Amino acid sequence: MNLARFPRVRLAHLPTPIEPLPRLSEALGGPEIWIKRDDCTGLSTGGNKTRKLEFLMAEAVDQGAEVVLTQGATQSNHARQTAAAAAKLGMECHILLEDRTGYEHENYRYNGNVLLDVLHGATIEHRGPGLDMNAEMEAVAEAMRAKGRKAYAIPGGGSNATGALGYVNCALETLAQLTEMGLRVDHMVHATGSAGTQAGLVTGFQALNAQIPVLGIGVRAPKDKQEANVFALAEKTADKLGCPGVVARGDVVANTDYVGEGYGLPAESTLEAIDLFARLEAILLDPVYSAKGAAGLIDLVRKGHFDSSDRVLFLHTGGAIGLTGYTHVFDVAGRA
Numbered sequence: 001m002n003l004a005r006f007p008r009v010r011l012a013h014l015p016t017p018i019e020p021l022p023r024l025s026e027a028l029g030g031p032e033i034w035i036k037r038d039d040c041t042g043l044s045t046g047g048n049k050t051r052k053l054e055f056l057m058a059e060a061v062d063q064g065a066e067v068v069l070t071q072g073a074t075q076s077n078h079a080r081q082t083a084a085a086a087a088k089l090g091m092e093c094h095i096l097l098e099d100r101t102g103y104e105h106e107n108y109r110y111n112g113n114v115l116l117d118v119l120h121g122a123t124i125e126h127r128g129p130g131l132d133m134n135a136e137m138e139a140v141a142e143a144m145r146a147k148g149r150k151a152y153a154i155p156g157g158g159s160n161a162t163g164a165l166g167y168v169n170c171a172l173e174t175l176a177q178l179t180e181m182g183l184r185v186d187h188m189v190h191a192t193g194s195a196g197t198q199a200g201l202v203t204g205f206q207a208l209n210a211q212i213p214v215l216g217i218g219v220r221a222p223k224d225k226q227e228a229n230v231f232a233l234a235e236k237t238a239d240k241l242g243c244p245g246v247v248a249r250g251d252v253v254a255n256t257d258y259v260g261e262g263y264g265l266p267a268e269s270t271l272e273a274i275d276l277f278a279r280l281e282a283i284l285l286d287p288v289y290s291a292k293g294a295a296g297l298i299d300l301v302r303k304g305h306f307d308s309s310d311r312v313l314f315l316h317t318g319g320a321i322g323l324t325g326y327t328h329v330f331d332v333a334g335r336a
């Protein structure tokens with residue numbers, strides 16, 4: 001596996017730190033919990049999409065793109081990081097936002113990631129729920145191309161084989177850090193959505209024979225569908241890397257018990273995870289992804305899913321800026 005063969009632009013502050021979470025570990029009374037801080041990738045408040053964009057935007061540059069398009073939910077962290085990357089590279093950015101939650105609160109519609117999309121100069125158009133958003137985006141990209149513009153379209157979440165290379169890189173980086181620190185890790189846990197993060201990690205770890213099982217905590221799709229999506233993308237990523245077949249179906253494991261009522265709608269366990277991480281470790285989670293991932297981690301620790309002698313590494317995938325779009329779910333007025 002040779003990642004250096006692929007064009008890459010540097011956008012992220014890497015390596016991201018790996019730190020212990022002693023107060024959370026003690027409060028839960030199970031395994032030792034550590035965190036990898038991909039919320040600290042740096043670009044416009046950070047997050048996991050920046051690693052993917054290092055490879056995606058390099059492809060856009062190589063193709064001479066003038067405008068990049070992408071799509072996501074209203075409070076998409078991916079759209080915001082794409083808008084920031086485009087600004088940094090001097091390209092236009094056009095975003096399609098899907099109203100997936102039905103929230104009409106002003107902060108949800110205009111604050112958080114949406115504010116940053118605007119500040120980075122992206123243009124935005126909206127779509128109602130339930131459409132094939134990648135097809136909607138492709139249609140807009142085609143219309144631009146018909147007018148002679150060089151448009152590069154990035155799928156939702158940056159999740160194709162090119163984007164997943166960013167998380168192959170994260171697997172390499174993590175293994176090098178753990179070796180350097182002399183730290184054995186028995187499990188890695190993170191929130192999984194459009195699948196690129198888990199697909200890249202699993203492919204990277206398998207190609208390196210790292211023997212670190214990855215558990216994705218779902219935020220939207222049911223388990224069978226989520227695992228199938230991740231596996232399909234892992235196979236494509238392995239092909240691209242030149243190590244076809246390195247990932248087996250059984251290497252892809254997702255737990256989708258913590259979605260609650262749906263994508264972007266925080267459950268009780270989501271809010272508890274935000275509270276625990278903020279009060280015990282001063283770490284901010286987001287209500288759409290990282291807090292659902294952490295809720296899964298917390299519940300599985302309580303259920304004895306991990307050995308107390310295990311060390312579990314939680315990958316913080318970012319997104320905390322989205323909290324400012326969710327003021328309505330916290331009793332701020334009642335407490336401030």
Ligand SMILES: *Cc1c(COP(=O)(O)O)cnc(C)c1O
Binds near residue numbers: 159
């Ligand atoms: C997109 C996102 C995820 C999920 O990553 P995928 O690669 O889409 O599975 C997790 N956490 C945050 C904060 C995200 O923005």
